[in-house]
Amino acid sequence: MASRTVAQLAQDLRAQRTSAAALLDASLARADALAALNAFITVDATGARAAAARADASLQQGRASALCGIPFAHKDIFCTSGIRTTCASRMLGNFVAPYDAAAVERLRDNGAVMLGKTNMDEFAMGSSNENSAFGPVRNPWDAARVPGGSSGGSAAAVAAGIVSFATGTDTGGSIRQPAAFCGITGLKPTYGRVSRWGMIAFASSLDCGGVLARSAEDCAHVLAAMAGHDARDATSVERPCDDYVAALSTTLKGIRVGIAREYLGAGVEAGVAAAVQAALAQLEKLGARLVDITLPNAALAIPAYYVIAPAEASSNLARYDGVRYGQRCAEPKSLEDLYTRSRAEGFGAEVQRRILVGTYALSAGYYDAYYLRAQRARRLIANDFVEAFTQVDLIAGPTTPTTAFRLGEKTGDPLAMYAADVNTVAVNLAGLPAISLPAGFVPTESGVGLPVGLQLIAPAFAEARLLAAAHQFQQATDFHLREPGS
Amino acid sequence: MSIDHATVRHIARLARLAVAEEELPRLAGELGRVLELADQLAVTGADVEPMAHPHEQTLAWRPDLVTETDRADALLALAPETRGGLYLVPKVIE
Numbered sequence: 001m002a003s004r005t006v007a008q009l010a011q012d013l014r015a016q017r018t019s020a021a022a023l024l025d026a027s028l029a030r031a032d033a034l035a036a037l038n039a040f041i042t043v044d045a046t047g048a049r050a051a052a053a054r055a056d057a058s059l060q061q062g063r064a065s066a067l068c069g070i071p072f073a074h075k076d077i078f079c080t081s082g083i084r085t086t087c088a089s090r091m092l093g094n095f096v097a098p099y100d101a102a103a104v105e106r107l108r109d110n111g112a113v114m115l116g117k118t119n120m121d122e123f124a125m126g127s128s129n130e131n132s133a134f135g136p137v138r139n140p141w142d143a144a145r146v147p148g149g150s151s152g153g154s155a156a157a158v159a160a161g162i163v164s165f166a167t168g169t170d171t172g173g174s175i176r177q178p179a180a181f182c183g184i185t186g187l188k189p190t191y192g193r194v195s196r197w198g199m200i201a202f203a204s205s206l207d208c209g210g211v212l213a214r215s216a217e218d219c220a221h222v223l224a225a226m227a228g229h230d231a232r233d234a235t236s237v238e239r240p241c242d243d244y245v246a247a248l249s250t251t252l253k254g255i256r257v258g259i260a261r262e263y264l265g266a267g268v269e270a271g272v273a274a275a276v277q278a279a280l281a282q283l284e285k286l287g288a289r290l291v292d293i294t295l296p297n298a299a300l301a302i303p304a305y306y307v308i309a310p311a312e313a314s315s316n317l318a319r320y321d322g323v324r325y326g327q328r329c330a331e332p333k334s335l336e337d338l339y340t341r342s343r344a345e346g347f348g349a350e351v352q353r354r355i356l357v358g359t360y361a362l363s364a365g366y367y368d369a370y371y372l373r374a375q376r377a378r379r380l381i382a383n384d385f386v387e388a389f390t391q392v393d394l395i396a397g398p399t400t401p402t403t404a405f406r407l408g409e410k411t412g413d414p415l416a417m418y419a420a421d422v423n424t425v426a427v428n429l430a431g432l433p434a435i436s437l438p439a440g441f442v443p444t445e446s447g448v449g450l451p452v453g454l455q456l457i458a459p460a461f462a463e464a465r466l467l468a469a470a471h472q473f474q475q476a477t478d479f480h481l482r483e484p485g486s
Numbered sequence: 487m488s489i490d491h492a493t494v495r496h497i498a499r500l501a502r503l504a505v506a507e508e509e510l511p512r513l514a515g516e517l518g519r520v521l522e523l524a525d526q527l528a529v530t531g532a533d534v535e536p537m538a539h540p541h542e543q544t545l546a547w548r549p550d551l552v553t554e555t556d557r558a559d560a561l562l563a564l565a566p567e568t569r570g571g572l573y574l575v576p577k578v579i580e
Contacts, residue, residue: 098560191540205539234545303526310520314501321502323573325564332576340504352503356494356513357520359501373527375536382537415519431540460540 006070006164006218013059013069020055020069020113024048027071027115030162037138039147039156041076043116044083051113058111066221066245068111073166075154076117077124078103078209079198087200088132089122091320091327091346101198102230103167103209110225115163118153122348123317124174124202126150127420130411131350138407139182140484141450145404148178148420154212155182159484165213165222169199171206172305173399173424176436179212180399180453183438185470185480186212187219190460191431192237194223195230203312204235206305206428215480216437216470220244223463239461247464248471253287255469256392262298263397263423263455275440275452276398279473283396286472291392295384300377301426306418307361307374308429313351314358320346353414382430389459394469398423399436399453423455433463437470438479448484489518 004012012018028045048071055069079085079097086092100108107114121131129137129152137152139145140160147156151168155178158166168175170188179186187210194209201207211222224244230236259280264273284290322328322342329345332338347355361370388395401422410417427434434457441449454473458466474480491510494517498505505513558571567574 095564098557098564231546231548235539235541235543237541237543238546300527300530303523306520307524307527318502322566323575324561325566328566335575335578336502337504338576339502340498343502344504347503353513353516353520355501355503356497356517360489360493360497360517360521361524363497363500370521370524370527372536373530374524375538376530376532376534377527379534379537380530382540414516415523418523429540 004164005214006067006221009070009164010066020052020059021049023069023071024052024113024115027163030160031115034160034162036143037140037156037160038135039118039137039153039160039162040073040116041086041088041119041134041153042084044114047083048113048115051108055111055113065110065225067107067225069113070165071113071115071163072107073115073118073154073157073163074104075120075151075166075168077120077169077200078167079200080104080117083117085117085200086134087123088120088134089346089348089351090133093133093327095325097198099198102195102232103226104198106225107167118151118157118166120153121150122351123200123313124150124169124171125313125350125354127173127177127417128405128410129153129178130407131348133348136407139404141183141448142404142444142446145406145450146181148181148404150174151212152178155179155184155186158182158184158212158214161483165211165218168210168212170208170210170428171202172309172428173421175210175212176399176424176434176453176455177420179436180451181404183451183479183482183484184212184214185216185219185438186210186436187223187463187467188427188434189223189227189463190433192235193433193461193463194226195233195236197230197232201316203309204316205312206309208428215474216435216467217248219435220248220467220471223467242464244464244467247468250468251287252283252469252472255288255394256291257283257288258291258293258388258392258395260293260295260298260388260395260397262295267422268398268401269403269442271442272398272400272402272452275442276454279439279454280396282476283473286476293388293392293395295388295426297377297380297384298426301381301429302418302422304374304377304381304429305421305425306357307370308378310354310358311361311371312358314355314362317351317355350414378429381426385430385432393465395457397455399455403442403450403452427457432460433458433466435466435470437473438482440479451479489514489521
């Protein structure tokens, strides 16, 4: 039941074929049965039951939004008053925020029922969910494989049918890459479209809240609830939101879709390339016009990202000092000892690595050679998109060059892990919206196959166009409806 | 890009991260490889204007009104050690 879409469940709730309480029971039972996925850090059954009761009351009074009574989960990076928010770090293992994130307030105000907080890479740094102090998450399609990251728990929980949708954050691909690996739909909105208030900071000029769900239609419903100006986030934009749900019916006729040769190069697995080519042919069949384009500075995205993101992280994570909240070492001998040991105990290996890289890139004598150069590369990458969008309405390509890799396959080599983000990071550097949607499967020995994601990128604030194109594709295909191991 | 142990120690000091001596070789190797990636950025010309942020927006103004409530107790409750409304740390001046 929980594997049905938000749109279906909303109808069932209104027709009284089910209730929020019944949906929640099914979700809790499924979370319990699939505990081995390790998708959740915290399950809040008590809070969820209260929310479901409120939702049922609202539904009976006929004043409920589309999300009312729908079970969902928050990535454990969104602060929740009264329920711990760990960011999958020992540093925040016992941290209970004294306030709710904007995304938490908005979804609660819409009546959605939060089941709990999902597992993730520590401080959202990772592409496999193996950098979690709470252990790795497993991919519902193949338990020997990673779900992607950093929003791996959110992706696994949706793909496994535990919840109908989950929130995520995307700093370099952390919504789109796990959505691709788990065969679901993941939307990263334009930078500034969704408030970052209460979303624990990793790299503030790149961080973006968004949604993982079964379909583009569901993403539209959730974005409608999450998007909008929030004065508490100085980077939140004042521009009005489009009607994302109403726009879904816009057809692909005449839409120009750019195919960037840089995203379909030699590094792309044959099975992924074949599925993406077939998906592009489907878009064409639906009336889109495919146009070859080039993004000449695409190769600079990974190096620029892996300077800028660590630099911002090293600055943001300076707040964890063992004094005001979070991990504190035992018997500190001095203030310096308190800082350095608390931080060394609290942060995992990848987070420490990025803090060190970022500190180096910002340190005296190296700033120009690293940070400033990376910011110049960022401009070139953003300009490539500006140029491309004078010729096309959307850009399409594979979300990731491979399907989900095996647990442990890349943990020994940080650079191999970073390469998993090759098609996603440029979007964050430019601040654009993008979506990953299921585009096919690559067969495996075990039978069911592994999902492939198609990424669509749009100009800033064109989420409605992006969601409509994805919805039109999903009206003509059924990849997004397939379920793992059922 | 090779990073020596003294540099790792210096950076760890700046980042306030305790690093054990036996960790230095591994960290030096890993940091060197990540920074090697950044060497690919050398092709960007000095004439390109650096981009710090996706939106070239100016900071928003807000009315000069008190909006924050006093949440000192809730915030202090999160701290490992407090006394009389203050955060406690080891003595800095003997």
